[in-house]
Amino acid sequence: MSSPLAAASEKLSAPAPHEHAHISSPYTDFFTNLVHPVAQPLAATFERFHNFKEYYGLVQPGTVEGLTRDVNNTLMSNYFFEGARADLSKVVSPNPAFQITHSFQLGQKSNYTLGTVFANANTFLHGQWDPSTGGVNMRANQTWSASDITKIQGQLSSTPGQTMFQIEHDHIGPHYSLNLKSINPSPLDGTGLHFVSLIHSVSPRLALGFESIIQRTTPNDFIPATSYLLKYTSSPDAATKAESLLPPAPGTAAVPTAPFTPSWAATAQLQPSGNIQATYFHKLSDKVDVALDLQTMIQPASFMGPAKRDALASLGAKYEFRMATFRGQIDSAGKVGMLLEQRFTPAFAFLVGGEIDHAKNTSRFGVGVMIESSTMTPEEMVAAGMIPPQ
Template identity: 25%
Template sequence: MDRPSFENIHGSVKTAQASSHLFEGAKLSFTKGLSETFQISHNFEFGNPSLYMFNATFVDLLPGTQSPRTILIGNMDTTQSFLARVIRNFGNLTTTAIFQQYTRQSQSQLVTQLEADYQGSDHYVSLKVGDPDIVNESGAWFFSYLQSFTRKFSLGGALRYEYSNGLEDAVTTVGGSYKNDDHWQANATFEGRITGLSNFNLSYLKKIHRTTNFFLDFEGQFFGESKVTGGYEANFQHATVRSQVNTAGEVYTFIERKLAPGISFKFGGSLDHKSNEQRYGFGFFIGGP
């Protein structure tokens, strides 16, 4: 339950949810380390449509340590989409450049995102610039700040500003987190626009056993629909089980089973009781962590 950046303040609860890991169809992933610093992976997705993705990762370590200095990540798939990510660490400062090209309706589009994250002894600052275009005066900017006042309590806020085709949109978010050691954690964020408050998210994570976490996640709109999700995450020696249900009548379950060192099997499914829609997925993952 480490305290994250402000934008990931609900991260511990989201990670515990089965819906965050669920995929549809069949998957096969093979990861191979070619050296201590370079690895490749082949990922196959069988469904409608089927997809193949190739990924390569290079990690340059600081001399005499296991801490990464530079990370290069690239992947491409059969939809003619390409993504490159360059991460550079300067002590407490981490910079990231992301370049993504994807094809929609036979038209290619390049998206660029630049990020800078600084983690101090009691605060976390993050700045992101998405697809900046000075000529056409468009782009998105995101700034967040999280301040720890004590070892358990932190408050912060974020500002997202977008400008495109003469239209502007600004969203402000404030929130906080209280962490009672490794026993439980409560988080809250409130989002507002110029017109007033819009969305909120309240989350709670409780360790009820050394292997099991229970969570509640309440999110919605102040003057609209809302949803409460409850569930658990159980971590055993060779398996992880996640299950949840929400007030919208949706049930999710996701199971990850380690079959042997470096080999795991994942299976998950969901059921929407209102629409009777069902989704299932399973896959084998070979290599990697």
């Protein structure tokens, strides 16, 4: 496969059409002779580098945002809630997907939210409204091609400083992922919080990357900070390597290139403050996942307080049963917790969870229900895959 630079060089080297030879040929030849000595070595170098990566078996490493996604999906602390909760959802249409959700929560903070979801092959829209505060949240994802997706998030709030707008773009290459993101950007003076992140495979098992943050509260401010990333995984099998080299099938929906899914993965992130976050995820079987998260908290002495050196390690496991999901977690601070999601029918689920803090001698508990209803007939639900056939 020829590279873009090689194609451009060949195009420049092509002779001009005969009918315009007496006008454009001298100028074309001059420009070609001028550019060719520079374009040809660059094109050849790019081609050799691309072929080397393909021969070495590099895979798609995933995005920086998804670096710890498997760990977060396993740990209970990301799903735990306190008090009572009820989610009532109604599926209006399966394709394109349109769903309305009413969420109720009782506890230290009681509230009600109304949410809607619309999705098709390339577009995802989500909105949420909180009548008690008047706050509105929205999220939109648009997939342009197999390697490009744009995401927009917004939040409107009556509380000062809580209104937010965020726009980002993901470009997913065969062996790398690039993300550009801005929070509350101002196109007039360039203020805002800007992120640039890149992760690239350097071997079939190792990927390295960085995430740079540029903070500009005023046009004269320029405060950069860079984190360094590492991801080390199990070896991909031959089928995964072959699949990563295949182009998208013609006629299929345009979705970003799927990253390699390892049986285990270890990640590390060195933050600008000197803190380190390290994670480990292992898929023991199709039904059992385990995850470990370690975070250091190093704070030098300052006017805000004395020096602090601390660390927190969390170990969790997730068990997938036929109609239930169980998560358990323990950490070095003395907390032990569990969360059970029991689905009695495809449309009804019961949740119960608890957490005990032995160091502080406190506890928290939560119960909830999730109910889904649909305007479709049972035959339509079976055809859509929402319920198993009888």
